[in-house]
Amino acid sequence: MEQQNDLQEKTVTTKQIFSGKVIQVQIDEVLLPNGKTSTREIVRHPGAVAVLPLTADGKMIVVRQFRKPLERTIVEIPAGKLEKGEDPLVCAHRELEEETGYQADSMEHLSSFYTSPGFADEILHLYIATGLRPGPARPDEDEFVETMAITLAEAKNLHQQGEIRDAKTVLALFAWENRVLQQRD
Structure with a gap:
């Protein structure tokens, strides 16, 4: 299935909140497909x-x-x-x-x-x-x-x-x- 570009959110800024032994937590400000911005709380994990x-x-x-x-x-x-x-x-x-x-x-x-x-x-x-x-x-x-x-x-x-x-x-x-x-x- 081909990825739809009109659904993508572009990252404007990233702020790292926490870095631990297992996970990292960040808050991203994103540009939405409709031109507005929003925030995303993201947990990074090594798998x-x-x-x-x-x-x-x-x-x-x-x-x-x-x-x-x-x-x-x-x-x-x-x-x-x-x-x-x-x-x-x-x-x-x-x-x-x-x-x-x-x-x-x-x-x-x-x-x-x-x-x-x-x-x-x-x-x-x-x-x-x-x-x-x-x-x-x-x-x-x-x-x-x-x-x-x-x-x-x-x-x-x-x-x-x-x-x-x-x-x-x-x-x-x-x-x-x-x-x-x-x-x-």
């Missing part, structure tokens, strides 16, 4: 990966983790931030092993998507990992996770109960369910 790890016996490896912005613990697939210049596939293998201890013989790219394009430029690369071999988890020093292996039915139940709520894990859950349905046909 991330997420992994849908599937065991040979039909389970998904997930982690239970406390998320401070939510003030609660949720169940998620393993994921993490890309280091500067890091290949997403390399990051996917690293994050899977760090968070769960598992190594994968096969890592298949499923999709790449923007997490919140209304205010952030974060792109997330989702992979399916198979041929899993267990090992010791090595989470980051400030990361505390509990690893679980769950069935598709258990995952759907956790989603219905609100324990699986983040977009990457919900998307992975639907992709897994779709994969199971395709294998039955």
